[in-house]
Amino acid sequence: MTPSRRDFLKIAGISTLSLVAPAILSPVWAKDKLTIPGGAPLTAKRWGMAIDASKCPVGCVDCITACHGEHNVPDIGNPKDEVKWIWQEKFSSVFPHESHTYLRESQAQLKLPVMCNQCANPPCVRVCPTQSTFQRQDGIVMMDYHRCIGCRLCMAACPYGARSMNYRNPQPFIAKTNPDFPTRTKGVVEKCNFCDERLVRGLKPACVAACTKNALVFGDMENPRSEIRLLIEKRFNLRRRASLGTQPQIYYIV
Amino acid sequence: MLEKALKGSRGYWIWITFLLTVFMIGVFFYLRQLDYGLGITGMSRDVSWGLYIAQFTFLVGIAASAVMLVLPYYLHDFKAFGKITILGEFLAVSAVIMCVLFIFVDLGQPSRVLNVLLYPAPTSILFWDMIVLSGYLLINIFTGWVVLSCDRKEIPPPVWVKPLIYLSIPWAISIHTVTAFIYAGLPGRGFWLTAIMAPRFLASAFASGPALLIILCLILKRYARFDAGVKAIQTLAKIVAYALAASIFFVLMELFTAFYSQIPEHAQQFNYLFTGLEGHTKLVCWMWTSAVLAFAALGILIIPRISRQEGFLAVACVFVFVSLWIEKGLGLVVTGFIPSPLEKITEYVPTGPEIAITLGIWAAGFLILTILFRIFVAVREDINKGGINDL
Amino acid sequence: MKLRNLGKIAAGILIFVVLITFLFWYGQGKSFLQPALSLDTPAIAQLKELRCVEDTVFMRTNHMKLLVTWRNGTVREGNRLYTATDGRIFETKLSGTCLKCHSNKQQFCDRCHNYVGAKPNCFSCHIIPAEVRK
Numbered sequence: 036m037t038p039s040r041r042d043f044l045k046i047a048g049i050s051t052l053s054l055v056a057p058a059i060l061s062p063v064w065a066k067d068k069l070t071i072p073g074g075a076p077l078t079a080k081r082w083g084m085a086i087d088a089s090k091c092p093v094g095c096v097d098c099i100t101a102c103h104g105e106h107n108v109p110d111i112g113n114p115k116d117e118v119k120w121i122w123q124e125k126f127s128s129v130f131p132h133e134s135h136t137y138l139r140e141s142q143a144q145l146k147l148p149v150m151c152n153q154c155a156n157p158p159c160v161r162v163c164p165t166q167s168t169f170q171r172q173d174g175i176v177m178m179d180y181h182r183c184i185g186c187r188l189c190m191a192a193c194p195y196g197a198r199s200m201n202y203r204n205p206q207p208f209i210a211k212t213n214p215d216f217p218t219r220t221k222g223v224v225e226k227c228n229f230c231d232e233r234l235v236r237g238l239k240p241a242c243v244a245a246c247t248k249n250a251l252v253f254g255d256m257e258n259p260r261s262e263i264r265l266l267i268e269k270r271f272n273l274r275r276r277a278s279l280g281t282q283p284q285i286y287y288i289v
Numbered sequence: 290m291l292e293k294a295l296k297g298s299r300g301y302w303i304w305i306t307f308l309l310t311v312f313m314i315g316v317f318f319y320l321r322q323l324d325y326g327l328g329i330t331g332m333s334r335d336v337s338w339g340l341y342i343a344q345f346t347f348l349v350g351i352a353a354s355a356v357m358l359v360l361p362y363y364l365h366d367f368k369a370f371g372k373i374t375i376l377g378e379f380l381a382v383s384a385v386i387m388c389v390l391f392i393f394v395d396l397g398q399p400s401r402v403l404n405v406l407l408y409p410a411p412t413s414i415l416f417w418d419m420i421v422l423s424g425y426l427l428i429n430i431f432t433g434w435v436v437l438s439c440d441r442k443e444i445p446p447p448v449w450v451k452p453l454i455y456l457s458i459p460w461a462i463s464i465h466t467v468t469a470f471i472y473a474g475l476p477g478r479g480f481w482l483t484a485i486m487a488p489r490f491l492a493s494a495f496a497s498g499p500a501l502l503i504i505l506c507l508i509l510k511r512y513a514r515f516d517a518g519v520k521a522i523q524t525l526a527k528i529v530a531y532a533l534a535a536s537i538f539f540v541l542m543e544l545f546t547a548f549y550s551q552i553p554e555h556a557q558q559f560n561y562l563f564t565g566l567e568g569h570t571k572l573v574c575w576m577w578t579s580a581v582l583a584f585a586a587l588g589i590l591i592i593p594r595i596s597r598q599e600g601f602l603a604v605a606c607v608f609v610f611v612s613l614w615i616e617k618g619l620g621l622v623v624t625g626f627i628p629s630p631l632e633k634i635t636e637y638v639p640t641g642p643e644i645a646i647t648l649g650i651w652a653a654g655f656l657i658l659t660i661l662f663r664i665f666v667a668v669r670e671d672i673n674k675g676g677i678n679d680l
Numbered sequence: 681m682k683l684r685n686l687g688k689i690a691a692g693i694l695i696f697v698v699l700i701t702f703l704f705w706y707g708q709g710k711s712f713l714q715p716a717l718s719l720d721t722p723a724i725a726q727l728k729e730l731r732c733v734e735d736t737v738f739m740r741t742n743h744m745k746l747l748v749t750w751r752n753g754t755v756r757e758g759n760r761l762y763t764a765t766d767g768r769i770f771e772t773k774l775s776g777t778c779l780k781c782h783s784n785k786q787q788f789c790d791r792c793h794n795y796v797g798a799k800p801n802c803f804s805c806h807i808i809p810a811e812v813r814k
Contacts (some may be wrong), residue, residue, distance in 0.1 A: 107807075114333065114334065114335075114635070115328070115333040115334070115635075116328045116333070116334070117334055118334075124631050127632075128631045128632045128633070129631065131632050149631070158475065158476050158477065160412075161412045161413070162412075162413050162414065162415065162474075162475070163410060163413055164405045164410050164413040164415040164416045164419070165401075165404040165405055165407075165408045165410060166408055166410045166413075167404070167408075169756065171758065177755065177756075179755045179756060180755075180805065181751060181755065182401065182404050182408065183397075183398060183401070184396050184397065184398045184399070184401045184402055184404055184405065185327070185396050185397020185398045186392075186395070186396055186397075186415060187337040187338060187395075187397070188413070188415050188471070190337040191337060191338060191475055191477075191478065191625070191626075192475045192476070192477060193477055193630070194476055194477025194478075194630055195477070195630050195631075196334075196335070196629050196630035196631050199334055200327070200332075200334065200337055200397065201326065201397065202326050202327045202328030202330075202332065202333075202397075203325065203326040203328040204326060206804075212807055214775060214807050214809040215775070215776060216807075217774075217775065217805045217806045217807060218805050218806075218807060219805055220801075220804040220805050221326035221327075221328075221397065222326060222327065222396070222397025222398040223397060223398060224397075231758070235758070235760055276477070276630075279476040279477065280476065281476065
């Protein structure tokens with residue numbers, strides 16, 4: 036009995052699938068892992084930063100230059116495609132709910148450095164569909180640029196506008212490449228990483244190290260004797276949009 | 290049955306050629322986007338979602354609307370919908386494929402798209418969205434195709450089709466609820482942070498989807514000699530009317546909460562939409578058009594004397610579709626980003642390549658829809674001629 | 681069962697078999713030069729022992745897996761040190777460790793990659809130090 040055309044196509048399809056399936060399935064299930072001996076575990080702290088912008092000289096951008104230079108952050112040159120890890124905004128933009136019309140003009144116009152707040156309860160980590168942004172045990176919210184698919188849900192989720200998307204290839208826009216740190220490629224989202232590559236070498240973050248006025252203080256929030264804890268206990272400080280429950284770890288001394 | 294799509298009138302082939310041309314133009318511009326990056330679109334650091342995600346959001350609603358045919362027929366034995374549930378399922382297939390394509394072209398690193406499956410993140414709503422959309426696509430492909438081929442052979446469908454169809458009913462609700470959750474769970478965007486987001490999505494879905502279906506049925510009646518029946522069309526029109534009323538009601542509720550409480554965080558986005566904010570008015574014309582069209586359509590639909598006339602009904606359905614396309618598309622997605630978290634207003638205007646890619650995907654969707662509907666019409670003709678000629 | 685067009689079917693099957701076994705018969709008898717990798721860099725010239733992180737055979741077959749493990753370990757787990765089988769400790773860096781010695785990417789990395797048609801996209805981000813310092 037001659038098989039019908041439909042049956043023939045079914046058999047052909049199943050045969051092809053059975054030939055192809057092992058090639059597709061096996062990479063997932065037959066991973067041979069390379070075991071790496073050693074590797075120091077991370078200490079469980081929570082990194083935070085305190086910023087006293089009243090110490091910033093007018094027009095000083097040392098922290099920005101240091102960070103962007105160290106991390107090969109491109110200067111695209113237009114606000115549409117721009118990429119920035121740390122930048123300045125005026126007080127009334129950073130703290131719109133704590134400002135009012137009768138605020139002293141110098142206070143309202145005071146330039147504050149803003150960056151990723153390295154939240155303890157980060158919404159960006161919650162929404163990432165590939166966990167390419169994730170939280171480390173020391174509190175740093177990290178980016179895995181190898182896994183990011185560029186969906187930009189993290190950018191929508193971030194209440195602080197701290198994240199930048201590479202809408203173009205950033206490499207032509209890096210003035211002076213730092214060969215010790217990779218660039219990124221087009222199509223991934225990036226942000227401040229609290230200089231984890233410097234922390235592991237015992238160095239403070241680039242912005243903190245570059246600031247000559249000690250306006251940026253970096254330390255362990257869970258060590259009650261750290262410089263940052265003593266500072267924020269002594270001086271009144273605010274966090275951005277604290278009512279949203281994200282528990283940001285950048286404390287602005289006002 | 291696919292071979293039935295290869296036979297058609299001259300008009301059919303002109304339409305297919307047109308759609309293929311638009312699609313190929315879209316592909317060309319997508320290759321340029323792959324090369325240059327997403328900067329070729331109008332999206333910016335502040336407004337990071339634009340036309341692509343707006344289309345995706347709207348089309349998930351169209352896909353979900355198949356439930357408005359399936360539920361009355363399969364759960365309540367509303368016989369008038371018997372002939373056209375398959376049309377609803379095919380429309381859902383085409384809409385879901387468009388949704389997936391829009392997400393794909395919106396990704397910065399599309400070659401890594403499988404990372405969502407390789408590294409699942411159950412806390413992410415986008416992960417669940419991928420799961421429910423894929424599931425819904427499979428359900429509708431299977432049920433639509435199998436029921437149609439059984440109709441063709443004039444035998445009852447196999448036993449496993451019924452449970453699958455019943456499953457598609459809550460599943461349809463879930464796809465649009467999950468899409469609403471993408472927006473409604475983000476703490477930083479006050480415009481989207483409302484519990485009513487999912488109900489709004491569902492109401493506009495059940496208005497815009499059946500409206501499109503009515504238009505498609507009227508086109509089939511005119512050009513393909515397939516009559517869905519007056520009762521089916523009029524019932525669909527009633528569904529559109531009530532869903533539209535609910536959708537308008539929900540928007541008015543949002544406006545009340547925003548403007549009576551007078552909390553700037555809630556009110557300023559509606560100001561941006563309807564009056565402009567600090568001189569930025571790019572969406573104002575669009576929103577008022579959407580509002581006028583919605584009320585005009587509602588007026589036509591709730592007066593039986595007028596909605597019974599197919600000419601007016603078609604106009605009303607076009608109004609509904611366009612109005613909700615604006616409101617649930619750019620009106621929803623772009624406004625969530627304005628003003629930015631640092632109180633800046635960056636407006637969004639789609640670029641030429643972006644529009645070309647968008648039209649290309651719409652063409653792909655309509656291509657799939659045309660082919661599936663062509664098969665449906667051909668099978669109907671076979672049945673009407675009294676039996677089929679197999680192989 | 682009568683088969684019409686037996687001639688055309690046979691011809692079609694023959695063409696199919698020829699095409700599908702292309703990889704096996706093309707190149708029979710030809711000799712293909714293995715790519716010659718150049719180790720002529722200033723950093724390697726200063727090495728006492730010509731040994732990479734691991735031995736050559738291991739690196740040839742496994743350097744991709746090693747790099748991926750380094751990548752995930754560094755970014756996702758914070759492990760930045762790798763202890764080789766002979767006990768030496770290396771920093772897990774592509775540009776900083778691997779390319780420090782193999783600074784002649786075009787005469788080293790690219791030669792094999794071009795030969796086998798592999799296009800690793802590492803270098804769309806990771807900097808080639810020699811090209812920057814030029």
